[in-house]
Amino acid sequence: MLVRHVKDVSRLSRTSVQGWISSGHVRVDDDLVTRATSAPARIMGYEGTVGTLKPGANADVAILELRDGNFEMRDSDGNTVTAKRRLIAQTTIKDGRIWYERPEE
Numbered sequence: 379m380l381v382r383h384v385k386d387v388s389r390l391s392r393t394s395v396q397g398w399i400s401s402g403h404v405r406v407d408d409d410l411v412t413r414a415t416s417a418p419a420r421i422m423g424y425e426g427t428v429g430t431l432k433p434g435a436n437a438d439v440a441i442l443e444l445r446d447g448n449f450e451m452r453d454s455d456g457n458t459v460t461a462k463r464r465l466i467a468q469t470t471i472k473d474g475r476i477w478y479e480r481p482e483e
């Protein structure tokens with residue numbers, strides 16, 4: 379398993395995430411983020427503790443890159459399709475600690 383604790387981000391805040399975004403390496407669709415984070419948390423009764431980056435909330439974050447290209451994908455039955463886009467995990471943060479960082483290419 380490729381789990382590494384490379385640095386403590388227990389003080390992760392919206393400001394630091396906005397810094398990643400403004401660096402030009404991350405693009406965010408606010409509506410998509412809401413539908414994938416705070417809306418499900420509200421529906422499941424966890425509003426304020428998950429699905430948010432406010433202080434005191436659980437700091438579990440996935441930073442993904444949307445990459446364009448031609449990607450062959452195969453399912454468990456051996457069927458293949460070619461996709462024009464693919465999500466690539468760049469960083470995974472669990473409980474405020476970085477567990478995975480994609481190596482530089």
